[in-house]
Amino acid sequence: MSKISSFPSLDRLPPPAKAAFLLDFDGTLVDIAPTPESVVVAPGLLDTLRRLRTRCDNALAVISGRPIEQIDHFLGDVPYAVAGEHGIAIRHAPGQPIERSPLPQVPAAWYEQADRLAQDHPGVRIERKKAGLVLHYRGAPDAGAALERVADEWVGPTDGVFHVQAAKMAWEIRPAGVDKGHAVAALMQAAPFAGRAPVFVGDDVTDEDGIRMAVQLGGVGLRIPVDFPDPETFRAWLAHLAQGGNDAWGG
Numbered sequence: 395m396s397k398i399s400s401f402p403s404l405d406r407l408p409p410p411a412k413a414a415f416l417l418d419f420d421g422t423l424v425d426i427a428p429t430p431e432s433v434v435v436a437p438g439l440l441d442t443l444r445r446l447r448t449r450c451d452n453a454l455a456v457i458s459g460r461p462i463e464q465i466d467h468f469l470g471d472v473p474y475a476v477a478g479e480h481g482i483a484i485r486h487a488p489g490q491p492i493e494r495s496p497l498p499q500v501p502a503a504w505y506e507q508a509d510r511l512a513q514d515h516p517g518v519r520i521e522r523k524k525a526g527l528v529l530h531y532r533g534a535p536d537a538g539a540a541l542e543r544v545a546d547e548w549v550g551p552t553d554g555v556f557h558v559q560a561a562k563m564a565w566e567i568r569p570a571g572v573d574k575g576h577a578v579a580a581l582m583q584a585a586p587f588a589g590r591a592p593v594f595v596g597d598d599v600t601d602e603d604g605i606r607m608a609v610q611l612g613g614v615g616l617r618i619p620v621d622f623p624d625p626e627t628f629r630a631w632l633a634h635l636a637q638g639g640n641d642a643w644g645g
Contacts, residue, residue, distance in 0.1 A: 406614050408591040414453035414613070415446060416578055416604065418596035419465060422618060423456070425625050426562065428532065429519070430460065435468050439629055443472045445636035452586040457481065457577045459566070459600055461523070462492055474586065480559075480568060480600060481577030482525050486584055495572050497525040498555050504548050504567070511537075511544060526556065526568035541565050560599050574604035582611055595621075595628065 407413065417423055420433065423443075427433040447454040455475035456465050462478035462485055477484045478492075485492045508520045508527055517533030518541065529541040542558070545565045549556040559566040578594060581587050592613035594604045605615030622628040 407593065408613070410449045411451075412591050413450055414455075414582065414587040414590035414592050415450060416455045416457050416581065416592055416594045416608065418598070418601050418604070419456055419458040419460060419468070421562065421597035422595055422625055422628060424468070430464070430521070433468065436626075436629055438633065440469065440472050442629065442633045442636045443469070446632060447472070447474060449636060453590050455581050455587070457574050457594075457604055459561070475581055477574070477577035477581065479523055479525060481572050481574050481580070482569070484577060484580055486581065497569050497572075500526055501548075507544070511541065515540070523568070526566065528561070528564050528566045530564045532563035535563070538563070562598055566600070574601060575607035576603075578604050578607040578611070597625070
């Protein structure tokens with residue numbers, strides 16, 4: 395495999411019996427696509443994740459900004475646990491109910507104004523979430539600054555209840571205090587994750603909270619494109635580990 399040489403140093407990686415993998419989805423497990431619906435799960439990824447889950451005794455989770463239902467659509471029951479909406483919703487194990495953090499109500503006026511923004515800026519797409527909304531401007535790059543100003547105007551009067559989070563070609567308005575770091579901490583409290591070292595991998599600003607929490611809990615945080623140039627290389631690395639590669643993993 396040609397990209398083996400570009401894998402990062404794995405000296406910090408805990409052995410399988412002590413590792414818990416917590417992975418971002420968009421831009422990490424799958425390549426970024428023009429729209430959330432158009433992402434493609436690469437051939438072999440599901441098999442890789444199943445093998446990795448076996449090696450880690452089920453300690454494999456996906457932590458995404460997407461709703462859990464969307465992760466289920468793309469990955470099925472492959473991850474043992476899933477956290478969605480940046481940690482607002484968590485399912486700790488297959489078949490268990492989804493736990494949701496108590497959240498403030500999003501003002502209806504924001505949704506109405508967002509729809510008007512999309513009409514005024516062709517290419518802008520509005521993603522509604524149960525606890526906020528995302529202003530995507532990948533299809534209208536020149537609209538980014540204007541959308542940021544509007545988002546700041548919305549959250550300013552909330553006195554910190556909501557905040558604006560930068561993402562890739564998007565501004566996300568969501569409740570403060572619940573993030574991917576919260577999701578990492580919550581998942582690591584129960585089996586099969588408890589007592590293991592978290593290995594969090596992400597690619598975006600929203601993943602930094604998860605990375606910080608993983609390190610705080612004695613684990614490792616890896617980033618695309620710092621530790622891996624792209625999701626393809628990261629997937630190859632996962633396949634390498636899942637198949638028994640790396641000295642720390644018996645390779």
